[in-house]
Amino acid sequence: MEKEIKVAPIKNGTVVDHIPAGRALDVFKILGIESPAKEEISTTMNARSKKMERKDLIMIENRELSADETDKIALIAPQATINIIENSEVIVKHRVELPKEIEGIIRCANSNCISNAEKEPIASKFITISNNPPTFRCDYCGWIIKNVVACI
Ligand SMILES: [Zn+2]
Structure with missing residues (x-):
């Protein structure tokens, strides 16, 4: 995994990018995603990143994470970025926000x-x-x- 990983083209759903390397499973845990079989999920771990040394990235198909859910992600990955994908296009991209x-x-x-x-x-x-x-x-x-x- 020496190349910068591009956001894979899922058609609809959410991509959580810039998760600290090794924390992808913790993100699933905090989102309450216990059984990955239920949803279409893919994970890229330990990818090279321009912003960070190494990062994890997760893709959840056919589900848009709510603001409450993305706030939870901030508890463990304050630098994470959320990309909402519709019809293979990023329609919303924002950083997570750590609640006070x-x-x-x-x-x-x-x-x-x-x-x-x-x-x-x-x-x-x-x-x-x-x-x-x-x-x-x-x-x-x-x-x-x-x-x-x-x-x-
Ligand atoms: Zn206490």
Whole structure:
């Protein structure tokens, strides 16, 4: 894989580009895509990139990712770009945006945190304190999360 990989011509769907190398599977996980057989998915891993040393890229056919979904991708790949493809043409291209506050997606790693209480469970809430590397602080207990994938 020595060449810059061009966006493969899927007819309709979403291409997520500029994922840090090795994180494509984490992107699937955060999108809740458990069984790739359900959707038409292809992955290019460890491709050469002009912007980054190495990158991963995923293509999801016949599905347009929503803004909520692309925000989730930002939790692990803040440099990712989203390309929405219709009839083999890129109709929308944008970068993901890391939300300032994240509710209910990240599980606090502090087992004593009130957001982990079994009685009267409350939704977790995290504040983004750094974009690179993505780092989040629990709004309830102050716990710092760097490895989001372990906490979703
Ligand atoms: Zn907490």
